[in-house]
Amino acid sequence: MGSPQHNNSSGEATSSQSGFVAALLAHHRGIHAFLVALLPHEDDLDDLQQQVCLALWEKREQYDAARPFLPWAYAFARNHALKYLEAKSRERGIQHFSGPLLEQIAFAREAFDASIEERRRALDACLQRLRPEQRELIRERFAGQRSLKDLAASSGVSPASLTMRLQRLRHALLRCIEQALAAKEAT
């Protein structure tokens, strides 16, 4: 990601507070994606993301500018995600992954970051390859915060049917992304 002052290289150094702010802004999307990996079933992660950013800001003096930003940020995000899940589980009995698996996901996600930029670029082109009604379904699912049940009701289909359509669309997009990346690598 770009930012006012930084590119998205995770190894970049931030030597000043303005640099820290810029790094935080630059990696906003990365933190978002990390939280989605930990809590894929949570539709609204805005509050949690704000909490993570605030925690990072409050601990900015501890940040070693010579080290990559994202792994440092991920540690905060993981801790806040755990607290968030535990609280929701206590309050409403919401199910979630176990703590050890969250650790595994966090660890694996750092490695996965290596190809993230290319994947995001490829996604745009792949979205254009979908049929209009497929794009519309994707938009309805991801642009708003309507539940799948609501979407199914308004579309006149069963939730199971809609889930299956989304599953196939996800698969089509991922296959397209993989093909695009492989083609680029081959050239």
Next chain:
Amino acid sequence: MTSPPRSRISVPLPSPDADLFTAICTICDGQPTRADFDRLEQLLQDPAAMTVYLAVTELDASLRWKLRGHTPWQVPADTRLRLPGRDVPTPPQAAAPTPRVLCRKRAAPRQAAPPISAPAPARRPQPAALGSVLRRVALFGVAVLTAATIGGGIAYVSVKKSPIPTVTPRPRLPGSIACVTSLHDVTWSRDAGNDAAKTSPHPDLFASLFPGQWLALDRGLVEITFDSGARVILEGPIACEIASAFVARLDRGRLTATVVKHAGVAASPRFTVETPTATVTDIGTSFGVAVNEAGLTDVSVFDGLVDLLPRLAGDATGNSAPAAIRLATGEAAALTAPGKISRRSARGPIAFTRSMPKGSPSAPTGPSPIPWDTARATTIYRDAFQGSGQLAGSSPSRRGGTGDATWTAPATQWDLTDNGLIASSRGKASLPFVPQTGRIYRLEATVNVTAGGNDWAAIGFSGAAAPDDPAMTAAWILQRHSTDLDPNLSFFGSDAQNLRLITGDSVTGRRTLTILLDATQRQWTVTFLADGRPLGGGVLPAATQIASICLACQGQATVSCDDFSLLVMESIR
């Protein structure tokens, strides 16, 4: 900018119906059970499965990010107060006001505005002085008339009973097409509307409203007065877009509209309320429109005539939709299904709120609020950048523009051409400028970022401006060459510590970027627009220092700009 090359992680994608893929999508889409989590946890012990899982969640995150946007990161006010060396007092928030505002043209001659110069010493408003005025106003208790000149007009605040609201009128911002003229018991919503609506400060009394601006309420009443003369009451819960001076788009909820034609606007288009399933056009009337969760429309006419035209989803031509029907006083109609109208008595199940609650001042009947009058604004700087040589050291007036001050800019690759400025080296160009209290400034530029990937051009207000650093410190808006990875952005704040971020949009190409700086109130505010549509804004921290206006080029971007201007509206005091 280009990131260092990295090895790609190949995702071993299973078939779409494979257990693993189904298990992952069940977690992502549904309300997963404990058994669903346990099943996936078991599968994810395989590293290849974990890679697939990460690819799916990254896809979901990207789609959410692109299609939904996100709440910008902001350092909360109380946290800012604790920052080292930044003990900036935050003034208390004004109590939620419920007065009605009358904005009408003034017959008396306007006051002469003080001379405009740039740069000039900045002077922030004094809260004590404002408080004194308000206290004196409160002594009258019954009726207050506060006049504020703006472009030859006056804004009146009429308050009939105490408590006296702690607000002062403020002029309309340039480009706006409506303003908030009354509020009652409002709880704003963050869950509806577009990104700008979700991330911007909520409109308060007198707030200017722009084309494309969404208003979303969970509860309460908001009265909007359009430049067309329409006065609309939004009743929460509601989500509504102010599309133009003549069009409101009601996504859900209910509103009432009273359209009064005034001299000079008789020939204007008719006021229209668009809903997901119908278009409701006023024929000089007062009416109510409601949209339910299914998008179906209900219309009641209180007075006059209304045309109701059903629309069918996906039918751009409307050919297959029924013809419009005309409703008269006391009549009502509802769409029971898309395209299917059912007439009924206006005494229907929907109780529209036709006026603001008692206790508010009486309904104004004057013409529309006072718009920004560009003809009366004064140009401080204007530069089309046409010429030859480097920008640094040159002045706009030397090229036939406005402003004698010279540009501070990078020494190379900021070239003047017959078609305007071409900037292709990192840094920013700046002109000296210090805003003054009591005025509205419009900084605007037409930019096109023709290369540079995720890198960008920006315009903005800044403190001390270093030519080699494209970042600014007060309020700025950036436009990227490509928004594949990130949207365009806007920033405001007193410095890096107080920097706040607004997510912009994903539009690329040649665009007009605008920042409105309203220094007429105790708290200065900024509003960001791109091609005239609002992206958001907010209150500048009290300590914000502005000493320059800037045009910036980041990283590998190539930026062309052929119109850069700073205008000021005359003082309202």
